[in-house]
Amino acid sequence: MGRTPVRAPPAIVRCRRRSAGTTAFFLSPDQAPPPRRLHLVEEYELSNRDVKGLTDEGPTEPIWFEGRIQALDFRVDDEEVVLWVASNISERHQLEVRLRELSDTDQLTGLFNRRKLERDLKLHYESAMRYALPTSILMFDLDNLKTINDTRGHHVGDEIIRAVADICRSTLRKTDSACRLGGDEFVVAMPKTDLEQAMRLARRLHECFRQELGQYSAESVVVTASMGVTAIAAEDRSYEDTLKRADRALYDAKNLGKDRIVSA
Numbered sequence: 001m002g003r004t005p006v007r008a009p010p011a012i013v014r015c016r017r018r019s020a021g022t023t024a025f026f027l028s029p030d031q032a033p034p035p036r037r038l039h040l041v042e043e044y045e046l047s048n049r050d051v052k053g054l055t056d057e058g059p060t061e062p063i064w065f066e067g068r069i070q071a072l073d074f075r076v077d078d079e080e081v082v083l084w085v086a087s088n089i090s091e092r093h094q095l096e097v098r099l100r101e102l103s104d105t106d107q108l109t110g111l112f113n114r115r116k117l118e119r120d121l122k123l124h125y126e127s128a129m130r131y132a133l134p135t136s137i138l139m140f141d142l143d144n145l146k147t148i149n150d151t152r153g154h155h156v157g158d159e160i161i162r163a164v165a166d167i168c169r170s171t172l173r174k175t176d177s178a179c180r181l182g183g184d185e186f187v188v189a190m191p192k193t194d195l196e197q198a199m200r201l202a203r204r205l206h207e208c209f210r211q212e213l214g215q216y217s218a219e220s221v222v223v224t225a226s227m228g229v230t231a232i233a234a235e236d237r238s239y240e241d242t243l244k245r246a247d248r249a250l251y252d253a254k255n256l257g258k259d260r261i262v263s264a
């Protein structure tokens with residue numbers, strides 16, 4: 001990674017009782033000093049401006065430390081003292097962040113995956129219930145992908161799925177999150193969006209698919225999308241109820257002849 005080694009904060013940090021120093025995160029005004037012999041392990045971030053001893057080429061990003069903190073049994077100048085050993089864990093921290101991102105991401109498209117969607121929807125459901133915030137869900141499934149796979153090859157099918165993801169990224173708002181559930185099925189979660197606004201967005205997305213996916217047609221078969229749209233309702237017991245309603249609306253869209261949007 002080519003990082004310049006940095007000097008950690010001093011090994012022994014003197015903390016004034018009930019005062020908050022720059023690194024004394026457990027000695028904030030409302031916290032007493034740690035009980036004797038308690039061994040704390042904390043991860044924390046410091047701006048490079050707050051770390052003494054960096055060279056001019058020192059890292060420009062924040063530096064992550066793991067602090068192992070031990071209250072000591074004696075006082076210095078009549079003040080509580082702790083032993084504070086800090087290790088630079090920036091590389092490990094970045095790796096953990098990357099792994100977390102990968103575990104939330106669909107490999108083919110770079111969209112979120114089901115696991116992340118379920119976490120987001122749980123939070124959206126809680127906000128919707130607590131603050132009466134409208135939240136909508138759009139579920140869509142591509143039409144006729146199997147025929148394209150069979151006639152033009154699986155790689156063209158993959159290209160279509162990636163193109164759909166790109167259209168989602170360029171059409172949706174930053175606050176919306178698009179996820180690939182698997183295969184040719186996708187879900188968009190739209191916080192602060194009522195059903196009417198969600199339908200407008202679904203129509204826009206549907207129109208973009210019509211324009212962009214025509215190029216992948218085989219013989220007379222065109223890839224389109226069938227969509228089900230719904231909003232979290234007061235009587236929903238969890239986000240799963242909302243998701244099931246979106247799924248039923250999508251099923252109706254398929255049964256009514258595909259390439260259409262049904263709201264529920």
Ligand SMILES: Nc1nc2c(ncn2[C@@H]2O[C@H](COP(=O)(O)OP(=O)(O)OP(=O)(O)O)[C@@H](O)[C@H]2O)c(=O)[nH]1
Nearest residue numbers: 141142143144145146147149154155157158183184
């Ligand atoms: N190329 C490609 N194909 C996939 C991928 N995941 C699933 N599929 C294919 O997508 C198709 C999904 O099945 P269906 O939804 O029944 O196929 P469809 O032709 O879209 O059918 P309708 O939804 O009824 O229009 C299957 O043929 C899968 O093999 C993928 O990652 N890449």
